[in-house]
Amino acid sequence: MENTTIKKQTIFSGIQPSGQLCIGNYLGALLNWTKLQDDYNCLYCIVDMHAITVRQNPAELRRRSLDTLALYLAVGLEPEKNIMFIQSHVPAHAELAWVLGCYSMFGELSRMTQFKEKSVSNADNINAGLFTYPVLMAADILLYQADLVPVGQDQKQHIEITRDIATRFNSVYGDTFKTPEPFIPKEGAKIMSLTEPTKKMSKSDLSGGSIFLLDDRDTIIRKVKRAVTDSGSEVRYAEGKDGINNLLTIYSCFTGKTIAESEKEFGGVGYGDFKLAVGEATADALARIQSDFKQYLSDKEQLNGILKESSERAAYLARKTLSKVYRKVGFYSL
Ligand code: TRP
Secondary structure, three states, X not given: OOOOOOOOXXXXXXXXXXXXXXXXXXXXXXXXXHHHOOOOXXXXXXXXXXXXXXXXXXXXXXXHHHHHHHHHHHXXXXXXXXXXXXXXXXXXXXXXXHHHHOOOOHHHHHOOHHHHHHHHHOOOOXXXXXXXXXXXXXXXXXXXXXXXXXXXXXXXXXXXXXXXXXXXXXXXXXXXXXXXXXXXXXXXXXXXXXXXXOOEOOOOOOOOOOOEOOOOXXXXXXXXXXXXXXOOOOOOOOOOOHHHHHHHHHHHHHHOOOHHHHHHHOOOOOHHHHHHHHHHHHHHHHHHHHHHHHHHHOOHHHHHHHHHHHHHHHHHHHHHHHHHHHHHHOOOOO
16 A cells, blocks of 8 residues: 655665674575665665674775675665665764764773773774774764664664664754664574574684574585584484574575474484585575675776765755754864
8 A cells, every 4th residue: 555645764874894794694684675765765784883892804804894885785675775885985074973972982892892891802902992982883873864774683782772862862953863672573583503503693603603604605504514413313303402403594584484384394314414405505595696796896896886875865955954963063164
């Protein structure tokens, strides 16, 4: 049913170009994004400025930023329907982050779980950017007056602080920012590490626990073969069978079969054969994405064109909010 009087809601999300995207990112996020593109105004930002809060190899960061766009396109995000851009291409992010930093409290930033964790894992580089990371994230979101922010559980605290900063600013200067909601789509599958199935699969795990979208067939099959399971022998979704549950989830996502159908299919089949089937289904699905990815990446002109147009569209929207903010805080304008 058509309803042209209801304005589409705005969705904003960001992904760091630090590391390769894995099937956890794909099944948990990207695949859902493709389903949102007709019903929402979507902005997907490649957050290179967030990425440098931990040390990056410059050549790799540059390459991965473009790879990320090519992957977005390869999974089916259409450039006409989604604004896909690189954070550092739109200066308003850094500009708003400075202002919001003056409305963010040392105490609340000190309480951020991610900051505390990263201070441990990057003990030799606890820089100010790591500390103000959530402020830049708040700027990302608030610039576009986003209604919804699809994120994983680990980023919910950052959405909370974004809401707190927005509310604080609004209460001083009157309505300026929309307060966004976290958006955890019902269908998003949570994919766990193959080697530690109680932990989320991560794009920074290089020890075999993650399947990357660009892994080749043999690598995928080998990783699944080595996946940690339990000492039982039944392919069944059940408590205490984290490894098998995860593989069933992956299988059902890539084949479109339900968990129940998959359990039935592998009734009486050993873990070894089941793992092979999961590996093959994954490799088949990723092969399609990989060939599109290569195609997109071979046309750098096209990718640059998309980035240019998208960042212009983003900058236009961002500028509107930033001008309002500058006016409200009392910056003199010409
Ligand atoms: N912090 C997010 C992450 O690591 C990435 C991110 C940056 C983001 N800016 C954002 C996510 C804005 C959602 C909205 O996953």
